[in-house]
Amino acid sequence: MKNKKYIVLLLIITSCTFSLTGCQYKSPGIDESAYVVALGIDVGENSRIIVSFQILIPSSFSGEASQSDKSIVNSVECTSIESGINIMNSYISKEINLSHCKAIVISEKFASQGISETIFTLMNDVQIRPDCNIIVSRCTASYFLENSKPVLEKLTARYYDIAPTSSEYTGYTQNLTLNDIFYSLNSYTENAIAILGGINEDSNEIPNNTLFSAEQDSSYKANETPIDSKPNMENMGLAVFKDDMLVGELNSIETLCHLLIVNELNTCVLSIPSPFVEGDTIDIKVIPTPSSKNKVELINGSPYITCNISLTARVLSLNETSVSLTDENMKKIEKYANSYIEYQIEKYLYKTSKDLGCDIDNFGKYLTKHFATEEDWKNFNWIGNYNNAFFNVNVSTSIISGNLLIKT
Amino acid sequence: MDLYKVGKIEAIALVVIVMLNHLVLNLPKIFFNTAGCAAWINAIFVFAIALIFLFIILKLFKNFNGMDILDVSYFVGGNTLKNIIGFLFIAFFMLIASALLRDFSRSLNIIYFRNIPIYLVIIVFLLVALLANRIGSNVIIKTTTIITTIVLINLGVTFFLTAPQFEFNNIFPILGKGAKEIFLSGSTNIFAFSGFCVLYFIMPMLKSSKEFNKIAIWSIVISGIYLVFCILSLLLSFSYVVDAYDLSPMYLIIRTTQFGKFLQRPESLFMFFWILSLMSYVSICIMFSCNIFQKITNTRKSQVMAYFFTSLLYFGALIPRNISQFKFIEDVIYKYFSIILIFFISMGILILANLKYHRKNMKLEGRKLNEK
Numbered sequence: 001m002k003n004k005k006y007i008v009l010l011l012i013i014t015s016c017t018f019s020l021t022g023c024q025y026k027s028p029g030i031d032e033s034a035y036v037v038a039l040g041i042d043v044g045e046n047s048r049i050i051v052s053f054q055i056l057i058p059s060s061f062s063g064e065a066s067q068s069d070k071s072i073v074n075s076v077e078c079t080s081i082e083s084g085i086n087i088m089n090s091y092i093s094k095e096i097n098l099s100h101c102k103a104i105v106i107s108e109k110f111a112s113q114g115i116s117e118t119i120f121t122l123m124n125d126v127q128i129r130p131d132c133n134i135i136v137s138r139c140t141a142s143y144f145l146e147n148s149k150p151v152l153e154k155l156t157a158r159y160y161d162i163a164p165t166s167s168e169y170t171g172y173t174q175n176l177t178l179n180d181i182f183y184s185l186n187s188y189t190e191n192a193i194a195i196l197g198g199i200n201e202d203s204n205e206i207p208n209n210t211l212f213s214a215e216q217d218s219s220y221k222a223n224e225t226p227i228d229s230k231p232n233m234e235n236m237g238l239a240v241f242k243d244d245m246l247v248g249e250l251n252s253i254e255t256l257c258h259l260l261i262v263n264e265l266n267t268c269v270l271s272i273p274s275p276f277v278e279g280d281t282i283d284i285k286v287i288p289t290p291s292s293k294n295k296v297e298l299i300n301g302s303p304y305i306t307c308n309i310s311l312t313a314r315v316l317s318l319n320e321t322s323v324s325l326t327d328e329n330m331k332k333i334e335k336y337a338n339s340y341i342e343y344q345i346e347k348y349l350y351k352t353s354k355d356l357g358c359d360i361d362n363f364g365k366y367l368t369k370h371f372a373t374e375e376d377w378k379n380f381n382w383i384g385n386y387n388n389a390f391f392n393v394n395v396s397t398s399i400i401s402g403n404l405l406i407k408t
Numbered sequence: 409m410d411l412y413k414v415g416k417i418e419a420i421a422l423v424v425i426v427m428l429n430h431l432v433l434n435l436p437k438i439f440f441n442t443a444g445c446a447a448w449i450n451a452i453f454v455f456a457i458a459l460i461f462l463f464i465i466l467k468l469f470k471n472f473n474g475m476d477i478l479d480v481s482y483f484v485g486g487n488t489l490k491n492i493i494g495f496l497f498i499a500f501f502m503l504i505a506s507a508l509l510r511d512f513s514r515s516l517n518i519i520y521f522r523n524i525p526i527y528l529v530i531i532v533f534l535l536v537a538l539l540a541n542r543i544g545s546n547v548i549i550k551t552t553t554i555i556t557t558i559v560l561i562n563l564g565v566t567f568f569l570t571a572p573q574f575e576f577n578n579i580f581p582i583l584g585k586g587a588k589e590i591f592l593s594g595s596t597n598i599f600a601f602s603g604f605c606v607l608y609f610i611m612p613m614l615k616s617s618k619e620f621n622k623i624a625i626w627s628i629v630i631s632g633i634y635l636v637f638c639i640l641s642l643l644l645s646f647s648y649v650v651d652a653y654d655l656s657p658m659y660l661i662i663r664t665t666q667f668g669k670f671l672q673r674p675e676s677l678f679m680f681f682w683i684l685s686l687m688s689y690v691s692i693c694i695m696f697s698c699n700i701f702q703k704i705t706n707t708r709k710s711q712v713m714a715y716f717f718t719s720l721l722y723f724g725a726l727i728p729r730n731i732s733q734f735k736f737i738e739d740v741i742y743k744y745f746s747i748i749l750i751f752f753i754s755m756g757i758l759i760l761a762n763l764k765y766h767r768k769n770m771k772l773e774g775r776k777l778n779e780k
Contacts, residue, residue, distance in 0.1 A: 126519055129673075130664045179664045183646055368580035374444045377581050 030058075034094040037071060037157045038103040038148065040141030041118060043110045044077045051076055051084035052105075052142040053096065056156060071156050073145045081121055098127040102160035104134050104178065105141040105197065108239070108246060116185055116244035123182045130179035133164050136239035136246060138198035138223045147199045148233040163235055164195055171259050171268035172252035173235045185244055188378055189364030193258075196237035196249055198223030219251050240358050242383075248356045250348070257348035260309055260341075261361045263292055269316065272340045275332040283317040284337060284399070296366040303389040305363055307345065311397045313337060330399040337397040349391045357387040413615045416623055418549050421556035422610065422692060423627035426504075426603035427635065428559050429689045432658045432682050433511050434738060435600055436639050440657075442594045446584025450594040451639045455632035458601040461751065462628050465607070466621050468758035471765050474617045477608035477754055478703050480761045493757065494704035498697045500605060500749050502717065505693035506724030507742050509533055510734060512686050513725065515655050519679070530725050534718050537690040541698065541714035548691045555681075555688045562681050563634060566658065567641045570665050574644035599746040603631055608754055609696055654731070694718060 040052030052075040074092070078084040085096045104122060106115060122128050137144040150159035164175040176195050184192035200223060222236040238250040238258065250258065259265035267287050274280040288311055295306040315333065352358055364382040371377040414422070427435075436447070443450040472480050477497070482490040513529040521529055540548050584590065607624050611617055642657050646664070653660050662675045697717045702710035728734035 126522075130660075179646075365575065365577035365580075368577060369582070371581040373581050373583045373586050375586070 032094060033097040034088075034092055035097050035100045037100060037160055038105060038145050039081075039098070039101055040073075040075070040105045040107075040137075040145045041081070041110055042075075042107045042141045043113065046077065048079050049077070049081070049084070049110065050142065051078060051081055051088075052145050053088055054145045054148070054156070055092070055096075056100075073142060075142045081118065098125060099129070100157055101128055101132050102157055103163075104128075104132055105137050105144050106134065106194070107137050107139070107141045107144075110141070111136050111194075111239065111241070111246035114244045115181075115241070115246075119178065119182055119185060119244070122178060128178065130182070131177045133160070134176055134178055134181050134194040135197040135235065136194045138196065144197060144199055144233065147231045151232055163233065166235070167259070168266045169268065170252075171256040171265045172237070173255055174238060174259060174264065176238075181241075184241075187362075187364075188374075189359070189368065189382060190362035191358035191360050191383065192241040192244070193360045194239045194241070195235050196222045196239045197233060197235045199231050200225060200227055200229065200234040201231045219253055238360075240352070240356050240360055242356065242358050247358065248351075250351075253344055254348045254351065257341075257345045258361060260288060260292070260311075260345065261294065261307055261349075263288065263290075270313075270337075270341075272333075272337045275336045276329075281317070282315060282333060282336075284313040284333070284397075285316055286397075287312050294361075294363060294366055296363050298367070298370065301385075301388075303363070303367065303385060304392070305349070305389055306392045307349075307394070309341070309345070309393070309395045311337075311341070311395065313397050313399050314401060315399060334397045334399050337399070338395045341395045341397065342393045345393045345395070346391055349389075349393070353387050353389045353391075357383075359383060359386045363389070414549055414610065414613045415615055416619050418553045419610055419614060419619075419623045420627045420630065421553040422549065423603040423606045423623070424560070424630050424634075425552055425556045425685065425689055425692065426606055427601065427631035428556065428563070429508055429512075429682075429685055430600065430602070431563070431634060431638055432559070432685070433508060433515070433656050435635070436642050436657045437653070438739065438743075439594075439597055439600075439639055440642070442585070442597060443590045444584035445579060445643060446582065446590050447639050448579065448636060448643055449582075449584070450590045450597060451600075451632075451636045453591060453594065454597045454600060455636060457595065457598050458604075458628055458632060461598070461601075461604075461755075462624055465604070465755070465758065466624060468755075468762055469611070469620070471762060472611075473620075474611055476611050476703075477757065478700065479612075481757050484757055484761045484764060489757070491704050493753070494700045496749055496753070497605065497608075498700050498717075500745060501693040501697045501700075502720055502724055503737075503742055503745060504602060505690050506721050506727075507734075507738050508686065509690055509721060510725040510728060511738065512682070514734070515659070516679075516683075518655065519659075527722075527726060530722060533687055533690055534722055536687045537694050537721075538714055538718045540687075540691040541694050541718075542711060545695050545699075548688070548695050552688045552692060555684050558681050559685045560630070560634070562678060563638060563658070566662060566665075566678070567637050570641050570645050570661055573665065574641075576644060578644050596743060596747060598751060599743045600635060601628065601631060602746045602750060603627065604750045604754075605746075606692075606696070608750075609699065690721065694721070 034053075035056045035058075036053045037056055038054040040050075040054070042050040042052070044050045052073055054071050054073050057070040057072060074088060076084045076087045076091075078087055085098075089096055106118065110118075119134075122132075123130070135144075148159075150156050164173060167173045167175050173195050174193070176193060181192045181194055184190050220236055222234045225234065225236065227234075236252050236255075238255050239246055240248040240250060256265065256268060256270070265286075265288050267285060269283055270286050271281040271283050274282045288309070291308075291310045293308050295308075297304045297306075349361075352360055359382065363386070367382065368377055371380065439447040439450055469475075472483070475483075478490050478494055481493040509530060510526075513526050513533065516529055517524065517526050540551070607627070610623070611620055614620060614623070638658065642661055645661055659675060659679065662678050694714055694717045698710045698713045701707070701713050701717075728737055
């Protein structure tokens with residue numbers, strides 16, 4: 001009897017829930033929302049910013065709005081991101097939904113004026129995911145979005161999702177998210193960085209002023225590569241921020257050095273000067289080992305930073321004149337590889353320290369253990385002291401073998 | 409209300425769920441606000457104090473086997489003290505349940521139900537709690553045991569899944585905001601162990617009151633370990649920004665953690681378990697309030713009071729108008745009320761009861777000697 005009473009009560013409650021479908025408090029349906037895959041932010045002429053939205057056109061064949069390959073880019077000049085969204089809602093007569101936003105593109109001009117307000121506002125938005133990528137564009141953000149069309153990928157959302165992951169096998173950029181930049185902006189141990197992006201339009205000319213020919217293929221930034229194709233998105237290098245303002249850019253080899261130091265490089269192909277033929281290069285596939293370590297000490301009040309980087313490598317390029325991979329020859333390649341990588345890393349470190357004054361490798365975290373309290377650490381002003389830093393880089397490369405061939 | 413006899417595991421679950429609900433919501437944030445990156449030291453320190461406190465309580469309860477804090481109050485100060493303590497604990501249960509209910513509903517409102525007024529979200533939780541209380545305490549206790557297990561697994565999984573992104577240098581500077589903050593101001597964070605309030609009332613509900621010591625130790629140890637581990641996982645993942653977030657840090661850690669490309673947005677699943685956990689928690693608070701009310705008024709059936717306590721919770725949860733009022737209730741009123749009631753008043757009563765007990769025993773022994 002007692003159980004029957006509760007079953008009836010449960011049935012009444014369950015049936016009541018169906019009546020709630022007509023309730024005035026409902027979430028907008030998929031057909032009432034406009035799904036944004038990428039958001040662009042530029043400096044406005046009259047108002048403060050121009051917000052651009054890359055909105056998906058829902059495919060009639062797909063279930064989800066994010067599973068579409070067609071998109072439009074609309075821009076609005078406004079005073080803030082939220083007011084821009086409001087104006088756009090009114091224009092397209094659908095509610096802008098940012099829950100599928102995969103990339104936030106900020107123009108260089110805007111980034112150089114400071115991005116903290118934008119980043120904090122975006123982090124405050126419930127719809128935007130913290131794993132959304134932040135790209136600093138070398139062109140305007142709206143132009144970047146208009147020319148970012150999926151290539152070798154059918155879906156726009158997945159295209160943005162996959163694009164930054166090339167860093168896993170090239171080391172030419174880093175998969176940086178909104179959460180990463182928000183964390184760095186709040187941190188007292190490091191400066192913020194973002195992906196450097198651009199639109200590759202025409203085939204750029206190959207520069208001939210580099211020191212080594214080995215540097216040639218790894219000294220490009222986004223928008224500079226000599227690729228002959230239709231204009232499209234290109235992520236290469238990193239944008240460096242001091243406080244919240246863009247102060248510099250890193251090219252692909254500098255980005256690679258950064259990834260080596262922070263232990264976030266999976267693998268990459270590197271051209272090093274050949275020890276056998278002057279002016280020639282040898283390509284090696286580099287795989288960092290987990291034993292790479294950084295150490296920071298204070299010597300006479302100045303940070304002394306030691307980077308011990310350990311790598312294994314395979315020789316990729318062999319030709320008819322190549323010598324056999326004997327023990328002696330492998331040691332020669334290792335020696336050249338070590339000195340070349342050490343030179344590149346030192347050059348990169350002194351650039352971030354002396355030119356940019358930014359610790360983007362989070363060396364500060366190694367020094368915090370020498371301070372008792374957070375107050376002491378803040379008073380030390382690590383970021384301010386970083387430009388007094390001097391470096392000692394030790395690279396230890398171990399050549400394992402070639403791939404299939406060991407001699408020709 | 410018919411009193412269901414509680415087993416060992418069920419009793420541990422009842423105590424632990426009080427801590428777990430606070431843990432998934434705002435507890436870690438309070439530790440970070442107090443001690444900064446030394447929050448983990450503060451958590452261990454508070455855990456140690458809680459253990460010392462626990463052993464004192466167990467010692468003090470030794471002479472009052474099978475009695476709860478109301479029976480002990482009656483022994484010390486008669487009906488007057490029993491009623492005062494009873495009403496204070498009812499107020500405490502109402503306060504912690506309404507504060508947590510409001511906090512969680514607010515989070516749900518922000519994350520999922522932006523277009524739905526908060527009072528509707530609160531009503532859903534209260535309807536479940538009311539229904540559970542009308543069915544009986546056995547339902548609440550059995551369900552709580554299952555839900556506590558799920559939430560414990562859930563938090564354990566969170567810890568291990570976030571482990572790859574741990575940065576161990578985040579624990580430095582080792583003293584965080586300073587030794588004074590960790591060991592002096594931070595000692596007030598003992599309120600994290602407000603699960604003690606359940607221990608004060610659980611003795612008469614136990615199948616075997618001999619198990620009380622084991623139950624108390626296990627429940628506080630589990631609560632303490634989870635507190636330290638949750639704070640460590642937050643600290644090692646993103647220390648600087650924990651106090652910048654308004655919502656639950658545990659939710660944010662799951663939101664920012666990637667579990668591969670296939671399992672995206674797992675926070676909804678975690679949120680679902682936490683919703684069940686809160687429903688269970690509110691039901692427990694109403695159940696204990698009804699039990700206390702029954703005991704202080706000597707009524708036979710107090711189930712009907714569930715309606716009253718549910719309404720009280722509803723209005724209590726709606727009292728804070730804005731975030732500052734809400735924070736004041738959570739950080740000041742709830743914190744100090746729980747410390748004063750659980751760790752001072754109740755302890756004081758137990759000490760007085762023991763003194764009275766020994767005096768009585770001495771008198772009895774004296775009489776026996778005189779008679780001889």
